[in-house]
Amino acid sequence: MQNVIFMGTPDYAQKILQRLIDTGDINVVAVYTQPDKPVGRKKVLTPPPVKTTAQEYNIPVYQPQKLRDEKTVEKLLTIPCDFIVVAAYGQILPRKVLDHAPCINLHASILPQYRGASPIQQTLLHGDKITGVTAMLMEEGLDTGDILKIETIAVDDDMMVEELFEQLTEIAAALTIDVLHNFNVYTPKKQNEAEATHCKKITKADGEVSFDNAQELYNKYRAFTPWPGIYLSSGLKLKKMKLESADEAHQDAGKIITIDKESIVVTCKQGSLRIYKVQPQSKKEMDVLSYINGKRVTLEDTLL
Known part of the structure; x- marks a missing residue:
């Protein structure tokens, strides 16, 4: 029987904790x-998902403001x-831990x-075709420890952050058990510092977009839906869309070039997007046709 202290907070961590609990040894x-x-x-005071699960199984829970x-x-x-x-x-x-x-x-x-703080979102923002989960030995630096094992998956062009989150969570849960059971088998490998990149915590401001590059805007939509969402400087939120074209160059950004039964196509300086649903400020989400009809805009007008 292996005794483990678990540290984590959000849903991603909760599912790994559940897998540990369900493993008999x-x-x-x-x-x-x-x-x-x-x-x-x-502002209802709400426990993290990890705490809720731990309490269900009568596992002692500690919530220090500062672990140090x-x-x-x-x-x-x-x-x-x-193990921890x-x-x-x-x-x-800290070092003592x-x-x-x-x-x-x-x-x-x-x-x-x-x-x-935001590796899953970064994968989508950069349009990566492959991502994964790394099991590593921790040291005092941020995600700088020696690598024990990496599991990878392919990322589809239209994959949204919630779907990718779910897939990576399942991989992480299985990888945790694998590494604990086979810890003495794996040889820790140093990370290549020359290849290191960093990502920050996502904020509400990161969701603001413009019609400059259709591929980049679509990748933000994939990474930031449902939170923080994407929105134009006017406050209009873009709630459902797909990439129409990534290569075409257009002189006018935000111009409506197609209207059909359920969507419109809007130009970017590079590429174009098909938009299905939007949400104006202080209003509910609506289909884009109702929105443009209410604004009395049509073909060749701009959505801005």
Whole structure:
């Protein structure tokens, strides 16, 4: 029986935790997760998904504001374990914790690519054809540890972030069990620092788009739906679309060049997009035909 301390916070981590719990020869002895946070307009204090799952199985839960706090570290060091498994926890582990047991991190990219907070979104933003999950030994740097194993998958041109998230989560859960069971088999491999790239936390402002490049705008739509969503400087949100053309050059950006029964085609300076649904400011989502009819715009007019 392997005793494991688990550290994680969002849905991605919760599903890995569930897989650990369901595996007969792994005993999760403690869970560390971020503090409860206010959610929604009413700011209801809500526990992270990892906490909810841990409590269902009566696993002790710790939610320190700062893992580096001396008392927090001292308490953790009193918990005997064979491994510490970390998945989207959101805090850097101090040296004393790293020395307590082998710390295995499951990062949703092919490291050293996309170290940081938003690897799944970055895969779509860059139009990558392949991505994966890296199991690595943690050190004090951000996603810089030695690689134990990488599992990869193909990324379809129209894959949205939620679908990619689900696939990578399943891979991460299986990879966690594999690495724990075969830890002594894998030889840790140094990352190539020359190939390292980094990504930041996504913010609401990242969702603003313009009709410059159709492929780039479509990739933002794939990466940022449902959150933070994509929107024009006018505040109009683009809710459903597909890439019509990536190569054609157009003189006028945002011009409506096609109207059919359920969609319109709008030009970008490079390429064009077919739009099905939009959401004006302070209104509900609607089909794009109702929107342009309400605005009294038609062929050759602009959506801007």
